[in-house]
Amino acid sequence: MTARASHVNPCRYGPRAAASQVTRCKRCWLLEADCLCDKIHSVKTRTRVRIILHSLEARRSTNTGRIAHLLLENSSVDFHGRQDAPITNSFALTPGYLPLLLYPDGAHEVHTVAEKSELPIELIVPDGNWNQAARIGRRINALKDVEHVRLPAMQPIHVLRRGGPERLGTCEAIFRTIGLLEGQDIETELLEQLELFARSMLGERGRRTGREPSKRRSLPTTD
Numbered sequence: 001m002t003a004r005a006s007h008v009n010p011c012r013y014g015p016r017a018a019a020s021q022v023t024r025c026k027r028c029w030l031l032e033a034d035c036l037c038d039k040i041h042s043v044k045t046r047t048r049v050r051i052i053l054h055s056l057e058a059r060r061s062t063n064t065g066r067i068a069h070l071l072l073e074n075s076s077v078d079f080h081g082r083q084d085a086p087i088t089n090s091f092a093l094t095p096g097y098l099p100l101l102l103y104p105d106g107a108h109e110v111h112t113v114a115e116k117s118e119l120p121i122e123l124i125v126p127d128g129n130w131n132q133a134a135r136i137g138r139r140i141n142a143l144k145d146v147e148h149v150r151l152p153a154m155q156p157i158h159v160l161r162r163g164g165p166e167r168l169g170t171c172e173a174i175f176r177t178i179g180l181l182e183g184q185d186i187e188t189e190l191l192e193q194l195e196l197f198a199r200s201m202l203g204e205r206g207r208r209t210g211r212e213p214s215k216r217r218s219l220p221t222t223d
């Protein structure tokens with residue numbers, strides 16, 4: 001079952017139009033002139049990905065968790081930190097999956113835990129800055145007993161580097177995890193699409209700042 005099951009439409013929390021006075025594609029959130037919708041496709045995975053996005057982070061056009069949701073059929077986004085709709089008690093794990101929370105403090109690497117289970121993995125990914133993500137893991141009741149897992153040390157894709165080899169952006173971390181769980185081909189299919197996004201985002205930033213996109217080494221960080 002790979003039906004798309006977004007609990008909340010991310011477009012409701014799109015980039016702050018008033019701040020930029022530009023028109024963005026409602027699906028890929030890139031500037032309309034840079035829209036990638038005819039170049040990207042969603043991918044079916046056995047792994048279910050649950051992105052938990054801090055509501056403040058959701059409004060940033062540079063957030064990459066939403067890209068993962070766009071490209072993964074079996075994924076959903078839940079928003080944490082909204083006073084009007086707290087998910088502290090309502091967030092529920094999906095029956096039939098082994099839930100694992102991807103976070104750098106994990107004692108074991110994700111694939112070493114996953115290979116001991118016959119169940120598919122429900123990969124829960126808190127997205128936001130370090131403090132926001134740590135709070136998400138502690139405050140959502142359904143996650144309190146979920147094992148934390150981490151990625152092995154790996155070199156980020158150059159264009160997506162965010163401050164050093166130990167730092168992967170959220171979307172790349174998700175796709176590299178899927179690579180470990182489901183193989184290189186699907187990882188490559190996803191990372192190639194992520195790179196299209198990265199180049200468009202870097203190009204946009206380059207135009208804003210007057211810098212050449214090719215000289216930018218990293219995506220604009222949100223934390």
Ligand SMILES: [Zn+2]
Nearest residue numbers: 025028035037
């Ligand atoms: Zn688009």
